[in-house]
Amino acid sequence: MNKFLKKYELDRADVLYLAALTLIGLAIRVILRVVTSEDWKVYWDPWISDLRQMGFAYLATDRYDYAPSFVYILWVISKLPINPMTAYKAIHIVIDFVAAAVMGKIVMETTGSKIKSFCTYGFMLLVPTLWAESALWAQCDIIFMTFLLFCFYYLIQERPNMALFFYGLAFAFKLQSLFIFPFLVILWVNKKIKLQHFLWIPGLYFLSIIPAWIAGRPLMDLINIYMAQGAQDVWSLSIKWPNIYQIIGNQYFLLEYAEAGTWLILGILMCVMFAMAQKRYRITSEFMIQMGLFFAILTPYFLPHMHERYGCVADILAVIYAMMNIKRFYIPLVHILMSFNSYMAYLSHLENQEPSIYYGVWAFVELGLLVIVGLDMWRYMTNPENQTQVVKAGVVTEERE
């Protein structure tokens, strides 16, 4: 035991804490596993039943509108001799723990504090949006979020190839990984990533659809699966996510604003990226997390048809951000509360009713968080101590280390 502790530079308090929080995290999830959510009843359960009956041939059909990578997991579950919901939730619960461990590693890398790192691991297992997603709701966002966390981990380690490999995996599972894509562009501008690294994104996506293509689903269908997904759930401009549409009204100009909103966020992202590309600054781990968090809040704030779960990436990045910058401790606190409030609005079947604190109020709160993180970023970029080069009229005029 002592050898083990010495090898990993741990003491008894560390081991006890990690063991206790692991058990608590597991116990929470075991309690919640019994809930059968609507998503399970309407989607995953029928899909798994079909997979059981049809086998791999199911992949040739157009009965699923999720990325094929996710359907392969369901196919594996359909082959297991245990209750499919238990198997499904167990897989996601295991990934919860992996995500918490990666978060701990990221905090260790960025802060160098073992205490903060272990507390992050413990805290992540208690975060309600995380246990609600995997153990209660039977949602699958933790898969792409874990890959995104690996992406951040390898970026911090200055291994961009691995980072983009994991980003590619995240994209192969969920379109929502694109929320933070602009931050990769900024890293490319700042020479942290090479263009060829981006090839992982289409490459892995293509690889992921090959089995479904072989099974018989048309290639164009598979390439456009995210487009088809986006065309669903268009009955409201915001599907319980507190964003700009919860302030201006989410039930009017459904078609017009849906298109305009997409163009609007593209325009906003272009402006932000342009502004960020005008200066050359040190890209620190903290700044990377800051950027990730900023785009994870900004993009769903203006994109139409955002679901209640789409703050999940910001939830976890906010925790890392607070660990790096303890004065910003309230950002994860507020963001997770807001996210969980939206989760509960869906899970409580509130339908068109407002939760106890209106979405509009939360939308202003989210705007406040966006402004705070944005200003933090701006202060960092404009701080002369952080600048390495100045770009004038597209030409690098000054360079300093």
Added chain:
Amino acid sequence: MDDFLRDFVFKQRKFGRFTFSFLDVLLAACITGTGVMLRLAVVEYTVTNTHKLGAMFIDFILAYLCAELVYDSTRHRNRAFLTYSILVIYPTMIANSALWGQNSVYYVFFLFVGLYFWERGRKWRGLLGIAVGVVMALARMELSTKSLTLGWPNFYEIIGKEKFADLYNQVSVLCLTGILLTMIYIFVKKNVTLTRELSLRLFLFLALLIPYFAPSMPAWAGLTADIAALVYCMRWPKKFYVPMLHLIVSYSAYANIINGETKLPMPLYSVILLILLTDVGAGIYQEVVTSVRKGYKR
């Protein structure tokens, strides 16, 4: 004659270890009388039995104990007097015992006895007092499987009180345990010394935190924090808003149950409590950082 009277009123007289002026005694007597009258004015709302009479009596002892706590930590006579005076006429204390007959003061008293001994360096007696208080509090709780809160405006007022009540009853206790273990872990690893100041901050923080996340919290779940907030404010007068806001929240929770309505929505009170929790938590963090720095210097 005038000078004689003035002298009589203000002259300090020593009684054992205490020093009093006539004015002090007058205030103590008058405010105690006011406290008694306040209770008598509302006592008929519920049945008066020995249990309730005992609670009303302990209200006064608790007020005295808190005055001692304040005096011990501040050495400020006026603040101690003020603490006793305010607590004797504290609306939630009166409403809890005399009006509503909930008699929560029994367990609250033991919690403060624990704090009192702890602050005086008698750790085991302190822990024993707190343990007795906790056991008494737990014995009063009734777990509801229908609603996550029984009147206290906490986390569940925001996210919804009824859905998954049977499951969240267990999950919330686990989450609370996790949060408390994380706090203990940080304190142990950072080698934080539990000073008198930090003990008081922690006491208030826990009195706010536990009812905020624990399930089935009744409307009077904030009584401990109500009183602790006043002691906290007497120790750090700039934090005057903590007892002020907490008392408003707490009394509104009483009103919501007793009258069946409040003028402001309950989720608003939950947000206020969250802000207070954060504020007190930030104070603890600063105190811990200072304590750790001092430790390094030593």
